[in-house]
Amino acid sequence: MPRKEQGWVTFQISEEERKILEEFCENSQRTKTEILRELIRGLNKYSSVPTSLSTSKETVNNNTPELEFASSKKPLKVSSRNVLKGIIKRVTTGTINTEITLEIVHKVELTSIITKVSAEELELFAGTEAYAVIKSNDIVIAKD
Template sequence: MPRKEQGWITFQTSEEERKLLEEFCQLSQRTKTDILRELVRGLSQDSSPPPIPTTQEESKAEKIAETGTAKQQKPLKVSSRNLLKGVVTKVRKGEVSSQVTLKVVHEVELTSIITTSSVEELELSEGTEAYAVIKSTDIAIAKD
């Protein structure tokens, strides 16, 4: 029976994309198939497609293409084995500590108590993309 009829999906990736997937698999200690299934399951009928770039974003992309320069960000490197990207859904600020809730895959929400100064330094607010960094029983918050 051909693979297509068995539910197989085959696609090409760039070398960079392949390396990203392999690194994520190592960090999360899961297989490529598990990661890709999780991503597909995370797509829902309610998900909206990515926004169309505005004229300002397009001109910025054109300038980068022309000059060949862009602000290079170093990838986030951490010793924790579990790193989940999500979107901040709630920030409850206190004088010293704050509660930050991230929505990650499958509508799962994780809440972490971090210092209020960290919330301000990371510029966390509703809608901001951030990472849940899980080490043992602690959940830390990180941002690109």
């Protein structure tokens, strides 16, 4: 089966763009495919196609991953190297804690137990986007 029918996309970029992408991947410890998929998935936020997508030099040159939240101009900086965007599939609320399950990619889910208060403050509901922030052996939930 040809690559095009399998979902492959091939395109050319300049040497400068390639270096930016490779440096970003190295700093965030993520693959080019992961970065490009996240950018493409983010396009559905726009009612029309944006005229340009830019990556700030601060994000590219900084060793700390950044999550940019719609409610603030400043990106949230986290020391964790693994930040995975997903869709909340289940929220199971207990007396003290809440179990949050994120689907990162089709049929790949991560579950984290956080406090009930944190889940309420972050307004975590099934069907909304959130991030799994993985530090050492813990998974922390973040939201735009």
